[in-house]
Amino acid sequence: MAAPDLLDPKSATHNTKPRLSFSTKPITLNPREESEVVATVMKWKTVSAIFLLVVLYLVMGAAVFRSLEQPHESAQRLAILSQKLEFLSRHSCVNQSQLEELVKQVVSAIRSGVNPAGTLNNHSSLWDLSSAFFFAGTVITTIGFGNISPHTEGGRIFCIVYALLGIPLFGFLLAGVGDQLGTIFGKGIARVEMFVQWDISQTKIRVISTLLFVLFGCLLFVALPAAIFKHIEGWSALESLYFVVITLTTIGFGDFVAGGSDIEYLDYYKPVVWFWILVGLAYFAAILSMIGDWLRVISKRTKEEVGEIRAHAAEWTANVSAEFKETRRRVSVEIYDKFQRAASIKRKLSSELGLSPASELTLPKKTVSVNFNEEQERERGEKEAGLHGLTTPLAKNGGLFLNGLDPERGDISIIEHLK
């Protein structure tokens, strides 16, 4: 069996064992067959298993984050507290409550997007057309940075309605772009397959081309933008990479936002960033769906293997028990037969002794009527069950043949050949 193609989910499902598929054309519930019931039961187990895994994953992540971040947080806290104390001590006419009040106001202003640090004379607003465009984009793609957010009631209500309509719209767009990406990719692969003269299996070609796709995409959509951001925004390399990943998976924390700092940006910077987000999202969606497909193929394969092992074990036990039953039956038949023969010989002898020794013993004919299919199947089954050695003397050798009593079951019926 050729190795299932990891990349093509369709072929992966082709190569799986008996598929439990549901007919869903009419939406009515079809009378469920046994197999369907089994499938839903199994899925429940898989679901709970995966769910447990996710919970474990979360707990593990929480523990790691805590160990990594808490020291930093305490350090920050100490630093800012000492700053506050220093400020208060240096400027003795300010008392603590006044300062706290100011800070509270400042913080809430920040949350509204107004930055009181620095001169407030610069005329750049957070809600000029290009920034609002950017914000609308972050809402629709569900990235949701949060460095800008609506603060009026009207703004919020509009945001809800806007998102309700815009998110599906963007979803369709993304589907279209992703499809085109996939098409281009597939066409490229087909061309490569045509040109490649070497004897490489199709699977290998697909694997290699997927790797190339991933690498090339990473270069184009991750590494290059990260370098650009590092240069323009002045972030470190890790911060740029962090921003790219957080944005393209639509997590969108908002601690780093391209175009969100107080730098003089070129006019076309923000639209280009938006376009990059669109295509990058499609790329990331492709990658993540591939990862998901692989995970599913892996889980399916392990399920299959477990299923295969179980099937083997069941078959083996069935064979063994069948063989034992058969043997028992044959032995009992043989004993009965021998008894009958002994009785008839005794009768003959007694009649001969009593009458005349002229009659000859005719050699019983050796007729073999074999049900070939049965024998082959049984042989195969015996082979698999490893019981081959056990049954050959009974079934085949010239010495011993058994009377099959039940021709309906297709047993081998062979008349005994007296040696």
Added chain:
Amino acid sequence: MVSRSADVRKRVKGDMHSVSRSWLLLTGFILFYVIYLLLGALVFSSIERPVEDRLKSDMEALKQGFLNQSCVNATALEQFLRKVLTANKYGVSVLRNSSTSSNWDLASSMFFANTLVTTVGYGHNTPLSDAGKAFSILYALIGVPFTMLVLTACVQRLMYPLVYAPVGVLQRTGMDPRPATAVHFTLLMVLVMLCFFVAPAAVFSAVEVSWSFLDAIYFCFISLCTIGLGDYVPGEQPGQKYRPVYKVAIMVYLFVGLMMMYLLLRTFHRMADLHGLTNFLQLPHCEEAELDDDREPIIEDEPERQSPASPRLTEEGATKPLEPGSQPSYNTINKG
């Protein structure tokens, strides 16, 4: 033989026609999307800008007032404010009451991991250290598809009692399939809105002191669509009672709510399939239809080899517009 080549030719022509049609549709979508964004930008701008200007002038007045009545000079104040704001960006507040609870205790870290993995990403507290950032990248890259897989699996399991069974019941009472699905979808939507928007919003507006009911609904919506702006995050008030339990409860709510949104979306997709919309707009079908296709491997093999729409890398695109991070496809790791 002749008929077969004619068939092939017809199919190729049909393919070409559909290919050009798909390009047309795509450009149409992009144009529409750009227009939609522009419209949104205009509206947001006109609503929010005056408020922002007013806030700016308020801030300026506050600063001036502070500076006037004290001995602090402007530069010292600016420096101090800058430092406060940097600390605040990372969730460290300089105000008096918040020195006890940490942002990175186990419950909050788990909440953070959850927002990372469901791609909501509030951003009210973010990793400070470089190691934390690097770990977030790795964690997200693995955790996001994983979560999507779980959610999809759960939703598939839930479809039977919540969708197929009721629709079956409706059909048995004599309705046609199409109206039955439409009726069921509206009912489901109303139910989800009541249970996952209105009710939790009431709870949140009661527990969180500074939130109004509208704020709470806004929060629920922004979270369940995984936009996660982060301007409202529950459980962040200083002196919050039972904070760990509260945070875990919010996590559960987010997860289940997300699942229900998925379910809604899938039901809608099935309905659109049934009504022929997906065919018309050339969008990917709901994947159960594809399972039926898989049953004819022999026939499909040839055209599959030739047609370039190969590995359905991003096929599920449409099925996930709403949810998790709108990574439409990976959200719909629907093949399972």
